[in-house]
Amino acid sequence: MTCAKHPDLMFKVNIxxxxxxxxxxxxxxxxxxxxxLPKVTTDLDLSNFDWCSYVLKCVEDTRFSWNESSxxxxxxxPIILLxxxxxxxxxxxxxxxxxxxxxxxxxxxxxxRKREDLELKSVGLGNGEILENIxxxxxxxxxxxxxxxxx
Numbered sequence: 001m002t003c004a005k006h007p008d009l010m011f012k013v014n015i016x017x018x019x020x021x022x023x024x025x026x027x028x029x030x031x032x033x034x035x036x037l038p039k040v041t042t043d044l045d046l047s048n049f050d051w052c053s054y055v056l057k058c059v060e061d062t063r064f065s066w067n068e069s070s071x072x073x074x075x076x077x078p079i080i081l082l083x084x085x086x087x088x089x090x091x092x093x094x095x096x097x098x099x100x101x102x103x104x105x106x107x108x109x110x111x112x113r114k115r116e117d118l119e120l121k122s123v124g125l126g127n128g129e130i131l132e133n134i135x136x137x138x139x140x141x142x143x144x145x146x147x148x149x150x151x
Contacts, residue, residue, distance in 0.1 A: 009040070009042055012040055012044055012046065013037065013040050015046065016036065016037075016039075016040050016044070016046060017032055017034060017036070017037070019046070019051070020033060020036045020054070021033055022080070023051060023054070023055055023058075023078060023080060023081075024036075024054055024055055024058040024077075024078055025058040025061065025062050025076050025077050025078065026076045027076065028074075028076060030076075036054075055078045055081055058077050058078045059077055059078055059081065059082075061077070062075065062076055062077030062078075063077070065077075083112070084103045084104065084107065087103070087107050087111075087112055087115060088103040088106075088107065088131075089130055089131050090126070090128040090129070090130060090131070091128040091129045091130070091131050092115060092118070092119050092123070092128050094118045094119065094122050094123075095111075095114060095115040095118050095119070097111055097115075099131075
């Protein structure tokens with residue numbers, strides 16, 4: 001691996017499965033979803049893969065598989081996306097942070113943990129109002145409400 005100039009197919013397979021399961025969805029019981037493996041070819045360019053469409057499709061696919069009223073039902077969808085949507089788009093006055101695009105540049109793991117702790121101690125998770133869209137102009141604005149309806 002350290003001598004290779006170009007990634008071999010097995011490396012691509014491993015990275016692709018890791019990204020699909022981290023950014024997208026897993027199967028029940030936390031096992032890897034390998035349904036995307038047929039897309040791996042020797043000429044697959046991961047930098048040109050449409051990750052946004054894949055993640056949004058995962059939101060739609062996993063939406064109904066989670067039963068929030070069941071203690072044994074777990075969500076297997078793109079939790080990273082939902083976490084960023086939540087912290088960026090749900091108002092909580094107890095923790096102020098600059099908002100911007102992309103949100104990942106503003107929300108560090110430490111900031112997310114601080115917000116979670118403070119929010120749980122005060123109003124509880126999910127009790128804030130949805131904030132306005134972010135963007136310098138209408139073309140750059142993020143339409144959050146569309147994705148929150150899907151969820």
